């Protein structure tokens with residue numbers, strides 16, 4: 001498989017290069033040149049497989065000859081052995097034809113573990129083979145950081161620097177990052193919001209001298225391997241509910257558009273998807289886009305579902321590339337209009353034909369949904385999941401099609417919101433029960449690119465490019 005940039009001006013890369021690179025040098029994101037195709041029979045055959053085997057089967061075409069099949073199979077086994085549920089991503093039923101995809105059984109209790117546990121092993125494998133090292137730089141609105149740190153802690157060939165917006169992640173989220181004391185882990189609290197952090201990371205990637213000298217790599221969902229690993233659960237859960245014989249709908253709590261884009265990729269690869277519902281909180285750029293065709297920035301407003309508090313969705317560019325027939329110049333033009341004018345519009349007729357639907361959910365509705373879900377289905381859900389449930393209900397077209405809401409975090413990750421909604425305070429699973437008693441290590445830095453860059457340069461254990 002070869003990978004091309006959404007903006008069409010960066011070198012074509014293979015899988016290994018794409019994993020180690022992250023953002024393309026023309027500022028775009030890498031995409032597979034074509035979507036691997038799975039027949040009905042192929043999809044049916046997933047029914048008898050373990051999650052790890054299904055992952056190996058579905059993802060092998062993306063790897064080309066960069067990773068040996070048997071080695072990759074071992075990686076998927078190892079990555080998913082760390083999950084506390086045997087099914088890795090189990091499904092529970094909430095009501096008639098309504099289901100919850102439980103993505104929170106990994107080590108940091110959010111869906112990002114599913115991709116990052118595998119990415120950590122891929123780094124090890126690819127780097128050890130060539131005697132290389134990388135410096136990982138990432139921005140987090142909460143969950144990416146802890147999942148990435150958990151996946152990279154103690155790895156000899158990796159130094160990881162994670163920027164989070166100071167005071168804007170939950171205490172559980174912060175502690176999951178800052179209580180990891182391995183010497184290759186560096187937590188940076190930035191005086192700013194998530195978009196400031198993300199903009200700084202993008203700027204570091206666009207500084208080619210900085211990037212090359214430190215062999216900088218990305219674990220944000222701009223890294224293709226993240227999106228790729230997320231494709232798997234759409235298939236396995238779809239099959240458990242009757243695909244490929246019948247279509248399935250998914251409602252996806254969305255921020256950076258990585259998770260829902262993986263669902264789109266699954267549909268391109270052969271999974272019958274009826275609706276793909278993009279659920280946002282009041283930071284609703286995506287919902288506005290799918291309903292009006294206009295993609296326009298409008299500040300960030302902190303919510304009780306902070307992992308979706310974003311102004312611009314980094315993965316959205318991948319979807320636009322498909323919408324524009326992979327016309328790199330057109331995408332580069334749209335992105336420069338986004339920077340220059342704060343937004344752009346596309347032709348609505350293209351969107352109306354797509355499988356996407358979208359809406360937003362405000363704070364009151366989020367709390368009410370947490371409460372109702374407990375009352376009606378005896379299930380405690382986190383605020384991100386609640387956004388997915390509420391918007392899924394609003395956008396659902398066909399009651400006879402199973403609707404699966406992606407439950408992206410464990411309720412104990414957001415105990416304040418859950419307690420406010422239900423009066424019940426969810427407790428952390430056993431392996432994390434002492435989280436509030438552990439020591440923290442982090443540094444506060446101003447919202448200033450040069451200061452952050454020098455901090456990273458001083459601490460990364462790479463002196464020159466390989």
Ligand SMILES: *Cc1c(COP(=O)(O)O)cnc(C)c1O
Pocket residue numbers: 110111112143144221253254255256257258259260307308384408409
């Ligand atoms: C990251 C995250 C999301 C948003 O996912 P995207 O891929 O950025 O759209 C939703 N819910 C939770 C709990 C998350 O951690």
